[in-house]
Amino acid sequence: MPTPPPADVIEPHLHAGEIQTPDELRQQLATGRLTGLTVQGLRLDLAPVPDLTGIDVAGTLFVGCRFASREVGADLVRRGANVVPPFSGLPYPTQPTHLYTPDDLAAGFAEGGFAGMYDTRVYDHYRAHGGALPDVKEALGQRLHDHGVDNALADATRAWLAGHGPQSVVGIMGGHAVRRGSPAYRMAAVLGWELARADRLVVTGGGPGVMEAANLGAYLADRPATDVTAAIDLLATAPDFADHHRYTATALTVRQRYAGVPRQRGDELGWARSGGLAIPTWLYGHEPANLFAGRIAKYFSNAIREDTILRLARGGIVFAPGRAGTVQEVFQAATKTYYGTDGASGAYIFLDRAYWTQELPVESLLRPLLAASPFGDLSASIHLTDDVHEAVRLLTA
Secondary structure, eight states: OOOOOOHHHHSOOOOTTEEOSHHHHHHHHTTTBOTTOEEESOEETSSSOOOOTTSBOTTOEEESOEESSHHHHHHHHHTTOEEEOOOTTOSSOSSOSSOBOHHHHHTTHHHHHHHHSHHHHHHHHHHHTTTTSOOHHHHHHHHHHHHHHHHHHHHHHHHHHHHHOGGGEEEEEOOTTOOTTSHHHHHHHHHHHHHHHTTOEEEEOSOSTHHHHHHHHHHTTTSOHHHHHHHHHHHTTSOOTTSHHHHHHHHHHHHHHTOOOOOOTTOTTTTTTTTOEEOOBGGGTTSOOOOOOSEEOOBSOHHHHHHHHHHHOTTOEEEOSOOHHHHHHHHHHHHHHHHTTTSOOOOEEEEOHHIIIIISOOHHHHHHHHHTOTTSOOGGGEEEESOHHHHHHHHHO
């Protein structure tokens, strides 16, 4: 097993040379220079169309930008810029400048049902172009897209981390097949609700089951517990995610019925307190989108996605019952904790004592592993409980 890389290799960085909004571009154009900067994913073909003719663009990188004409892009190249235009024929942006919202993923559902929504159309395209082993053009488009999501995620979480610290971010893992309305689903929803009310940023893998329940609880954090119960009861009328259309339609009904309190303009963190964060992948695009997260960092690469979830969840992780995927996440997280790869880790909460000690006795392997960490005995970070309230207490103490 290799030693972990130095901290400066993997920690998020501020890239001062990136221009990602029209306002940032206007401010920079006023200086007459874009030299050496990167302009990402902007619509430079929409009014007011910026005049770039007199701007120094030597070494400027325009990636994923749309221009008023091909001649504009060609002129930039002649003057020393590098231009990577959006790829034609792709249903997704090659350089997204912001994270997805539930409305983004569900766009088209009202007109075309599950098959017509953005999330499904991207998944269908993904499958048609090689899935996890895409052709060259598709691979480049996907890598550019995921890099844009990386940037957008760093931007979206920066203000939260600055105000609350990394120990305020809690991951919730568990089985995707848990049915709506089941005891495990209700427990995960209460967990997300209590954590969000305790000013924790809830992060999940963005799938159905335990993950949807946790984001649902966070989505309803400003509402009483009776609304959480009522929302779950409504969702339970479409309990199985394999019934894609009804599953999605019911989620949208709940979102509409229990819409969050309107936030003030400029409230950068309203999404964090209205559903938290989900980090899914189109590798599992056969599962309907989780529409209760406030922001959604959806990747093509599952490996990047899994590492990103665990890197962010420094305030602890709750592992609800799950199978192979959840067990993989347990030991992937343990590797980071063992080596201190991402800094100090919070508590590991295993929800359902009998499941994790008898059915899948993960604890018996994990405890001696963390006891032998180079940073000392970390086994005390492992907790088993059947009580969601105790789990919240351990994560917020």
